[in-house]
Amino acid sequence: MKDSCEKQLTEFREKLSTQNRTKNLNLDDKLLLRFLRSRDGDVSESMSTLLAYIDIIDKRSDLFSWSEDIKKVVNSGVYVQYPERTSDGCVVSLVTPSKWNPSDYSYSIYIKLVIFMIEMSLLDEEVQKNGFIVVIDMSGIRWTHIYHTGVSDAKLFSDLTERILPRKLVSLHFVNANKLQDAGLMLFRPFMTSSTKKIMHFHGKDYSTLHSFVSPNLLPESLGGSAKDYPTSMYNQLLEKHKEEVMQIWDQFRKIKN
Known part of the structure; x- marks a missing residue:
């Protein structure tokens, strides 16, 4: 090896x-x-x-920089990466889009937070090797979420998380979807890679099938789990602790001439 x-x-x-x-x-x-x-x-x-x-x-240097409004996204709870790992050493990310209020922050700020969280996790070599599992709880999504995301940001997000950021995506799970939430997914589907589509799983409201991929101790009670509910202040402290280290990586690549 x-x-x-x-x-x-x-x-x-x-x-x-x-x-x-x-x-x-x-x-x-x-x-x-x-x-x-x-x-x-x-x-x-x-x-x-x-x-x-x-x-x-x-x-898009604006996305690869620190700003305090990132903390608004953390505080909303729309995106969480649990400190505990799966038995295979994967990071579990839980996305709950319905917790996003577009009047509080833009989708671009959400993208910035996701980038920071991924990059912060990748400081750990074991995460680099083992990868990420993403669970998306589609319950509660409204047309306003779809409208304020838009096609261009959907493409940008897909490009970043599937093609550009150096992370290994192990599996992607959707729960609690209905016809409206399916419309939200259709915003992203055209931009997804074929490899991502192969690792997508749809569980509806049957959390037992989700549990066959992700142990309940790494999922919230709302998804039939028993994960510890960490305060958002903990995630903000982690971001503060590692933000300079992450930005030093990005700074190596700024203003490179073609």
């Missing part, structure tokens, strides 16, 4: 040296391994992801 990683790193560095945007970058092995792990060691895919990552940081 070690020899394989070294071979992949060597090949990755060789590819970096042939690109104008990356040949002068002094990226350490830890950061390169993050991209390799996210694409299961495929050097070409890792390179494509890295180049897309550089591009988006340049084009």
